[in-house]
Amino acid sequence: MEVPQPTARAGGVVATLALAGTTAAIMQTLVTPLIADLPRILHTTSANAAWVITVTLLVAGVCVPVVGRLGDLVGKRRMLLACSVPLVAGSIVCALSSSVIPMIVGRGLQGMGMGMVPLGIALLRDVVPQEKLSSSIALVSASMGIGGGLGLPIASAVAEYASWRVLFWGSAILAAAIAVMIWALIPNVPASAKGQRFDAPGAIGLAIGLVSLLLAVSKGADWGWSSATTIALFATAVIALVAWACWELRTREPIVDLRTTARPRVLLTNLASIFVGFGMYASMLIVPQLLQYPTATGYGLGQSMLAAGLWMAPGGIMMMIVSPLGGKLTNARGPKVTLISGILVLAAGYGASLALMGSAWGLMLALMIINSGVGLAYGAMPALIMGSVPLSETAAANGFNTLMRSIGTSVGAAVIGVVLSQLTLTMGGHTLTSEDGFRTGLMLGAGIALLAALIAAAIPKARPTPTPDASSAPARIPTTQEN
Template identity: 50%
Template sequence: MHKMCTIHIMSSSPPESATPQIKYGLLVVTLASAGITVSLAQTLVIPIIGRLPEIFNTTAANASWIITVTLLVGAVATPVMGRLADMYGKKKMMLISLVPFILGSVICAVSVDLIPMIIGRGFQGLGSGLIPLGISLMHDLLPREKAGSAIALMSSSMGIGGALGLPLAAAIAQFASWRVLFWFTALVALTVGAVIWKAIPARPRIVRSGGFDYFGALGLAMGLIALLLAVSKGSEWGWRSALTIGLFVAALVILVGWGWFETRQKSPLIDLRTTIRATVLMTNIASILIGFTMYGMNLILPQVMQLPVILGYGLGQSMLQMGIWLIPMGLGMMLISNAGAAISAAHGPRVTLTIAGVVIAVGYALTATVLFTIGNRTPGGDADNALILTTLVLFSVCSLVVGIGIGLAFGSMPALIMGAVPATEKAAANGFNSLMRSLGTTGSSAVIGAVLAGMMSGGVPTLGGFMTTLIIGCCAALVAAVISYFIPTTTTVVEAK
């Protein structure tokens, strides 16, 4: 049972009875657009990643910080923004998050040196908390019958932006200046911010007594940075290097100390007593695995599609062609939101999350089957061209299946979290759940990268390497399904009245 705490309702916003006046369609479109824009920023540099050392006259290792810094800042900012939203209001914190995101986009667009580019990407990372904040705001403002599908769409926006943004970014990078990518996100974010400010009402703030936990935020930041640096840079620095091992040890010591400190605070950054509830804990573990599978498919299929045809298992596609073939993954996430909400309403989000794990596993298994079937072909001739086209279509279907599974999962996870925590913890708990997904994507990059790097021939990953990573992804999805199946279906939550 969650401990009772003193709460206050603070607001100058319209009363509860005013909420029916909200234009629900505008709210959903605006918040989902905010989430897609933020996730789009994660994939912006993928089409130009190989050119970054040349663009900024630096080494590949230094240029990789353009990607890494966004991940690090986003991981730290997400739970912090969640806690601040519970204290000061979700709408206010969404608007505040958009300011550095827009500023960062502009800095990146005009950067001619590496350091300003890294700074700009760091500012973009501060906008990562928009997705969990949007989920919590939808939960507050939408009627129950509309909230399920809207939250599913908002939750999936992280994957949708990546899947749909890749071909868009590739097309812009191929036919225009890469700087247009950042001007585009700045413009969209500015528009979204204006609509949020004018059209979306604030709700009464229900906050626990006590101030902001600055030491808790600092400790979490230090621990996460050490952990994510070790995971994301381990293959580059060497998994057995003193630096990598030292960072892992430092992360363990700091995070354990942080956990001890948080359990003794009256108003902690993250209430760990809430996070260890069976429902919340098991959902977060499943979220790590789901994040792993989502990013895993984004790492595997693009490489297979772009490898030379002469290898036998490569499909010889350009970046733009590859992005177009993978659009169904993002479409699957969008189109399944209503169906996922209906399943959760009828059978509970636990069932939806369980089904999601099974669907993702099926998608991985189908991908492995298709890849194995074409893996030993002899390239050449019209028959081979027809086989390549057929394979691309089948891979698109596989990505659609995985996208449907991801969409089901991303819609059900927030429902499980918000159904198991008090009103004073909803934004913070969603932020922590989003952090768990990010840990999954980071772990996916490290694991899959290590497997492919260890199974290479002639400087490219082997067919066996890709098959191994697909099997790992399939197993991760199945484990997520099993964990989800055993999530408790009833929780006792002390809600503020």
């Protein structure tokens, strides 16, 4: 089987896939400005309204690796178009919702579309010329962070000055536009694993394990970490994932090839991805609260939700600016150097936030540094992965790496949430996170980033292995210096 040759429409492909990733990320942050109002809007309790956010995480966690494998089996363009359907449908369902159940269904549908990013990154390997591959991967990979950084101020502005339903109608139009662009601009590259079967038992086992794990991590603080429900979910996750791993090692065509995933270069990249995801989300949880806390606390900056979003927007823009530079660094020094550099910049950003948290300008600058590091790191991870796996597994391997990032953000949210809820003070009859709580959370983010850098430093150099045919040989990310 021949490796598909790059097409002449590479620029349009990269723009389409980057916009698709940004749109998927915006879908995730869309409801953030509405969190406090969701119980009133949906005529329900705060606990029930929280599922509007949780369900997207759960569905995305299950669908991303499954969609990645289907992309290898039936074609990445076909699956990109398939992902756009639930994004449009989910947005419309949410826009028409007046109660919690339809809203949860709509948000679940939106979660099904999150597989666009790993699919898009894998497709770049097929259609983009080698000299542009690293920078293209970096931009599309960072699009999730870009969308998250830009989505909050946009959603805040719309929620403040228009009906909340406009957010979802807008996202439906945007998702439909992405579908048209995919149809018109993305070439129909032959499926890299055509003829192989889909591992349905593996998909079911992975779904059970992931849902149990992510549900326990995301809801453990609400239910109690020592509650019977939380413990049962963690136990179910362990049993299901161990059974799933045993099955994947025995079946001929697994949904995730664990032998490939166990290669040190892939394994350590995925492990570093978890910690980088943690590091990224810690700032996204702490900085908005510091900006919006009342000035009477002595450390809060008293900004509105809209103003806080605008102070954070330059961080998303920095990811957009830095990502192509990361691609150039990857071409010059290799993806490992880019990953380590990005993680160290991320850690430096947390150090700056500790020194500058007394002003909105200081937090904006710190977040710009943090997001610059995330942009470098996120662009390097897929390059490391795709330079280490066979062509027939690129989408599945990228989906698994995206899943590792999501697990990192989920664990980060849970851990930082515990820290902020434990270090508190009482003011005016309200319990608020103390300054020590925020500082501890920022120091934890810096420490996790440094741990991620140590893991990344242990990633071994690529070792080209001669193979008899192109279908089993991984296409390499070109570098002038192997790392």
